[in-house]
Amino acid sequence: MTTTTLHDVRFIEPAKTRNYLNEDYGFFSWVLTRDHKRIAILYLISVTIMFMVGGFFAMMMRLELLTPEGDLLTSDTYNKFFTLHGIVMIFFFLIPSIPAVLGNFILPLQLGAKDLAFPRINLLSWYLYIIGASFGTYVIISGGVDTGWTFYTPFSTQYSNTHVFATTLGAFIVGFSSILTGLNFIVTTHRMRAPGLTWFRLPLNVWALYATSIVMLLATPVLGITLIMLMIERVLHVGIFDPALGGDPLLYQHMFWFYSHPAVYIMILPAMGVASDVIAAFTRKRIFGYKFVAFSSLAIAFLGFLVWAHHMFVAGISVYSAMIFAFLSFFVAVPSAIKVFNWTATMYRASVSWQTPMLYAMGFIGLFTIGGVTGLFLASLGLDVHVTDTYFVVAHFHYVMVGGAVMAYMAGLHYWWPKITGRMYPEWWARLAALLIFVGFNLTFFPQFILGYLGMPRRYHAYAPEFQVLNVLSTAGASVLAVGYALPLVYLLLSLKLGRPAGPNPWGAVGLEWTTSSPPPKENFHETPVVTWEAYDYRGMMKAMGETQNV
Amino acid sequence: MLIADFPLFPDQASTMASKVDNLYLFLIALCGTVSVGVFLTIFYFAIKYRRRPDNEIAEDYEPPKILEVTWIVIPSILFLGIFVWASWVYFQLARVPDNSLQIYATAKQWMWKFQHPTGQREINELHVPVNRPIKITMASEDVIHSLYFPAFRTKMDVLPNRYRTMWFQATKTGRYHIFCAEYCGTLHSGMVGWVDVMEPTAYQTWLAGGSEGSLASQGEKLFQKYACNTCHTNDASGRGPVLIGVYGSSVMLSDNTIVPADDNYIRESILNPQAKIVKGFGPPSVMPTFQGQVSEDDLLKLLAFVKSLGSTRTAAPAVASPQSSTTTAAAQTTKEPKKKP
Missing domain, CATH: 1.10.760.10 (Cytochrome c-like domain)
Structure with a gap:
C-alpha cells in the first residue's frame, strides 16, 4: 500500500508506542471511558450486533417470501419480524451508525480537538442507547411487537396485543441518545476547531455531521412527544389518536412523520459527508463546488422538515395540502442532485484509485441516485396513489438507506479502519465483499420496484402467485447480500491481529485525522495542530511532494 | 410464454390507468437516462482517470462554475413540469364524477364489505358495471385500512373516524385484485378480494339476485x-x-x-x-x-x-x-x- 509523506505540519512521526487502545486495560477502562474514540468503538460493537439482529429478521422474511403461501412463518410471526427488522435497523443501527460510530471517532480528529465538547454526555448517550436497546432485546425475547416500525394508531394503541409499550419506551429512550450526540457535535464544531480551521476549511464530512446534528436536536424531541402520547393513550386510554376515544389517527401520522421524515436525513446526510471525504481522498482532488455541497447539506436539513406529509398522500389530507407537500418534496431533491453531479464532476481528470472505500463510494453515488430519482416517482402525486404502500416504496427507501447510507458507512469504515485500529484490512477480500454487496443489493431490491408497480402491497405475509418470480429473485439477491456483509465481519476482525501496520496516512489523504499516528494517542494529537490549508488541499500536497513519485 | 409469466405492468383496466402509466413511463425514461448517465460517467472516469504511475497526481483542473448552475436550473425546471403533470393526474383521481354509481364499503379486520344501493351485500367481492364511474364511500370499523385496486391505479386509506370517497371507471371486463394496502394486523395479507367488472346486462342480472330491499x-x-x-x-x-x-x-x-x-x-x-x-x-x-x-x-x-x-x-x-x-x-x-x- 502507498504510504505517502505529507508536507509540513501534516506529517508527524507515527510513534506506535502509546495510543488510545493501549493507554488503559480492563473492562472498566472501556465502559467508564470518556474518550470519544473508545466510545466510538463501544458504539461500533453495539450497532454491529444490532445490524446482525436486524439482518436475521430480514433474511427470515425473504425466506418466507420465496413462496406465495405463508408457509415458513405464521402471519403473526411474519408481522413481528418486519416490525422488528424496521425498528432495529432504523432506531438501533442506521441512525447511530455513521454519526455515533464514525462521527464520534472522526469528528474531533477532523477538527483538531482533543475530544468532543462534553465527554461525559457522550458516554451517557451510549448508555441511553444501551438502555433503549435493552428494551428492544426484552421485546424480542418476550414475544415481539407487530405494529410495523411506524406504530400507526389506532392499531398500536387499541388493537395490538403485543409489547407496544416496551418498544416505544425503548425508542423514546434511544431518542435521547441521538439528541445528546447531536448537541455534542454542534457545540464541538462551533467551539473546538483547531487554530486556523475556519468553517470553509472544514471537510465536508464535518458539514454533513453538523447538519445531521441540527436535525437530531430539533426533530427527535417530536418523536419523544409523539411516543409519550401514544403510550398515554395505550395505557391510560386518554383519547388522543383513537377516534373511539375522541382522537384523530391522522394527528398521529402528522406527528410521527414530522420526526421520521427528517430521520431519513439523519441517515443519509452523514452518508453524503463520508462519501465526499472518501471521493476527495481517492481521486486526490478537492470536491467540485465545495461550498455548494456544504450548503446543500444545510438546505437538505432545513427542507427536510417541510415535507413530512408526502407520506400521507392517500391517508386523508386535502388535495391542496398534498400539492404543497409534493411541491416541497421536489425541491428537497435539488440539493441532493447538486451533490450527485458534483461528486461525479470531481472524478473528471482526477487520479482515481480503485481501492475498497472508493468502490463503496462509487456504489453509493449510483445507488443513491436510483434511490433519489425513485423518490421523484413517489413525490409525483398521481403516481404515488398507485405505488405508495407497495414494494415500490420498500425498494425506494432501501436504495436510499442501504444503497446510500450503508454503502457509505462501509466506505467510511474501510477508509478510517487504518486510523481506528492502526492496521490495514485485506484489500482483495474487501473488494470482493464490496462487489458482492453491490450485486446482491441490486438483485434484492431492483425487482421490488417492478413488484410494487405490479401492485404487490408491502407487509404481506402471503401474496398472489403472479408475484413469485420477482420475489424469488429478490430472495436470491438477499443471500448474496448476506455473504457480502458477513465477509467484512470476518476479515476486519482478523485484520486486528494479521493486518499490516497502517502508518499515519496510508491513503495519502489530506485532513487533520491523517496527521496524527494510527491509532491516535489518547489526546488525539501530540501537539495542537495549526491549519494553514484549505479542505482537500491535494494540490498543495502534490506540490509539496514535488516530482518524487515514490508513492 | 415467459413474458406472460413475467409481467412488468398490471392490467390497464380503468380510465386512469393509462394516465398514471404514461407519467410512470416518462419518469422511467427521464430518470433512467439520468441514472444510467451518472453510472456510465462514473465508470468511464474511474477507468480513464484511474491511478497509474503516470497519473499519481490529479490534474490541476476545475470544471467551469457554470456547470453547477446548469444542474441546479435544469432539474428545477424539470421538477416543476413533473409536479404540474402529476398534480393534474391527482386532481382527476380525487374528483368524483357527478354521475357515479354509489357503492358503500366497510373495512374491518380482516375483510371488505361492500353494499350496493339496491341492497346487495358482498364480502371480499365487488361487482361493478364496466364503463361507468363507480363512487365508493367508505369507513373502517376498527383500524386504518387502505382500499387498493392495482388494475385501476387507485387506492385510498379507509379511516375509522370519517367517510372517505374514491372512484374509478373500469374499462375492461374481468376479475381484478382488491388489496388492503395499509398494515392492519394479523391477517393483513389475507384482507384481499376481487372486483368483478361486468357487462351492463350481466350486471343487471347480478343485481336481480337476492337483496333485502334497497x-x-x-x-x-x-x-x-x-x-x-x-x-x-x-x-x-x-x-x-x-x-x-x-x-x-x-x-x-x-x-x-x-x-x-x-x-x-x-x-x-x-x-x-x-x-x-x-x-x-x-x-x-x-x-x-x-x-x-x-x-x-x-x-x-x-x-x-x-x-x-x-x-x-x-x-x-x-x-x-x-x-x-x-x-x-x-x-x-x-x-x-x-x-x-
Missing part, C-alpha cells in the same frame, strides 16, 4: 328502530330539524357558521350531535349520541336513507352515461322515493 329502505327501518322519527318529523313540529332536502344543502349552525351537509356531516351528527348544532336547536342539542350503538354498516344505511330524502345539490345524480343506459333502473334506486319518516 339500502335506503333498510335505512328507513333503522330510522324507526332507533326512534329517530319521533323527533325528525317531516314537518316543523318535531324537536329535531326536518331532514327532507337536507343532504347536499348548506346548513346554518347555532354559531352562525354555514357548513355543507355532506356524508361526514350526517355521520358526525348521528355519532356526536353536540359537535354541529343546527341553528334554533340548541346548544345543547337534545339529541343523544349514538356513538357505539350504530355499526358502520348501519350508519351507511342511515346515510343512504337521509340521502334518499332529497338532495338539493344534484338533481338527477343517477342518470347513467349513455352507453350503460340499461343500468339506469338499478341506478335510480339511489333516489328511490321512499320517504315519510
Whole structure:
C-alpha cells in the first residue's frame, strides 16, 4: 500500500508506542471511558450486533417470501419480524451508525480537538442507547411487537396485543441518545476547531455531521412527544389518536412523520459527508463546488422538515395540502442532485484509485441516485396513489438507506479502519465483499420496484402467485447480500491481529485525522495542530511532494 | 410464454390507468437516462482517470462554475413540469364524477364489505358495471385500512373516524385484485378480494339476485328502530330539524357558521350531535349520541336513507352515461322515493 509523506505540519512521526487502545486495560477502562474514540468503538460493537439482529429478521422474511403461501412463518410471526427488522435497523443501527460510530471517532480528529465538547454526555448517550436497546432485546425475547416500525394508531394503541409499550419506551429512550450526540457535535464544531480551521476549511464530512446534528436536536424531541402520547393513550386510554376515544389517527401520522421524515436525513446526510471525504481522498482532488455541497447539506436539513406529509398522500389530507407537500418534496431533491453531479464532476481528470472505500463510494453515488430519482416517482402525486404502500416504496427507501447510507458507512469504515485500529484490512477480500454487496443489493431490491408497480402491497405475509418470480429473485439477491456483509465481519476482525501496520496516512489523504499516528494517542494529537490549508488541499500536497513519485 | 409469466405492468383496466402509466413511463425514461448517465460517467472516469504511475497526481483542473448552475436550473425546471403533470393526474383521481354509481364499503379486520344501493351485500367481492364511474364511500370499523385496486391505479386509506370517497371507471371486463394496502394486523395479507367488472346486462342480472330491499329502505327501518322519527318529523313540529332536502344543502349552525351537509356531516351528527348544532336547536342539542350503538354498516344505511330524502345539490345524480343506459333502473334506486319518516 502507498504510504505517502505529507508536507509540513501534516506529517508527524507515527510513534506506535502509546495510543488510545493501549493507554488503559480492563473492562472498566472501556465502559467508564470518556474518550470519544473508545466510545466510538463501544458504539461500533453495539450497532454491529444490532445490524446482525436486524439482518436475521430480514433474511427470515425473504425466506418466507420465496413462496406465495405463508408457509415458513405464521402471519403473526411474519408481522413481528418486519416490525422488528424496521425498528432495529432504523432506531438501533442506521441512525447511530455513521454519526455515533464514525462521527464520534472522526469528528474531533477532523477538527483538531482533543475530544468532543462534553465527554461525559457522550458516554451517557451510549448508555441511553444501551438502555433503549435493552428494551428492544426484552421485546424480542418476550414475544415481539407487530405494529410495523411506524406504530400507526389506532392499531398500536387499541388493537395490538403485543409489547407496544416496551418498544416505544425503548425508542423514546434511544431518542435521547441521538439528541445528546447531536448537541455534542454542534457545540464541538462551533467551539473546538483547531487554530486556523475556519468553517470553509472544514471537510465536508464535518458539514454533513453538523447538519445531521441540527436535525437530531430539533426533530427527535417530536418523536419523544409523539411516543409519550401514544403510550398515554395505550395505557391510560386518554383519547388522543383513537377516534373511539375522541382522537384523530391522522394527528398521529402528522406527528410521527414530522420526526421520521427528517430521520431519513439523519441517515443519509452523514452518508453524503463520508462519501465526499472518501471521493476527495481517492481521486486526490478537492470536491467540485465545495461550498455548494456544504450548503446543500444545510438546505437538505432545513427542507427536510417541510415535507413530512408526502407520506400521507392517500391517508386523508386535502388535495391542496398534498400539492404543497409534493411541491416541497421536489425541491428537497435539488440539493441532493447538486451533490450527485458534483461528486461525479470531481472524478473528471482526477487520479482515481480503485481501492475498497472508493468502490463503496462509487456504489453509493449510483445507488443513491436510483434511490433519489425513485423518490421523484413517489413525490409525483398521481403516481404515488398507485405505488405508495407497495414494494415500490420498500425498494425506494432501501436504495436510499442501504444503497446510500450503508454503502457509505462501509466506505467510511474501510477508509478510517487504518486510523481506528492502526492496521490495514485485506484489500482483495474487501473488494470482493464490496462487489458482492453491490450485486446482491441490486438483485434484492431492483425487482421490488417492478413488484410494487405490479401492485404487490408491502407487509404481506402471503401474496398472489403472479408475484413469485420477482420475489424469488429478490430472495436470491438477499443471500448474496448476506455473504457480502458477513465477509467484512470476518476479515476486519482478523485484520486486528494479521493486518499490516497502517502508518499515519496510508491513503495519502489530506485532513487533520491523517496527521496524527494510527491509532491516535489518547489526546488525539501530540501537539495542537495549526491549519494553514484549505479542505482537500491535494494540490498543495502534490506540490509539496514535488516530482518524487515514490508513492 | 415467459413474458406472460413475467409481467412488468398490471392490467390497464380503468380510465386512469393509462394516465398514471404514461407519467410512470416518462419518469422511467427521464430518470433512467439520468441514472444510467451518472453510472456510465462514473465508470468511464474511474477507468480513464484511474491511478497509474503516470497519473499519481490529479490534474490541476476545475470544471467551469457554470456547470453547477446548469444542474441546479435544469432539474428545477424539470421538477416543476413533473409536479404540474402529476398534480393534474391527482386532481382527476380525487374528483368524483357527478354521475357515479354509489357503492358503500366497510373495512374491518380482516375483510371488505361492500353494499350496493339496491341492497346487495358482498364480502371480499365487488361487482361493478364496466364503463361507468363507480363512487365508493367508505369507513373502517376498527383500524386504518387502505382500499387498493392495482388494475385501476387507485387506492385510498379507509379511516375509522370519517367517510372517505374514491372512484374509478373500469374499462375492461374481468376479475381484478382488491388489496388492503395499509398494515392492519394479523391477517393483513389475507384482507384481499376481487372486483368483478361486468357487462351492463350481466350486471343487471347480478343485481336481480337476492337483496333485502334497497339500502335506503333498510335505512328507513333503522330510522324507526332507533326512534329517530319521533323527533325528525317531516314537518316543523318535531324537536329535531326536518331532514327532507337536507343532504347536499348548506346548513346554518347555532354559531352562525354555514357548513355543507355532506356524508361526514350526517355521520358526525348521528355519532356526536353536540359537535354541529343546527341553528334554533340548541346548544345543547337534545339529541343523544349514538356513538357505539350504530355499526358502520348501519350508519351507511342511515346515510343512504337521509340521502334518499332529497338532495338539493344534484338533481338527477343517477342518470347513467349513455352507453350503460340499461343500468339506469338499478341506478335510480339511489333516489328511490321512499320517504315519510
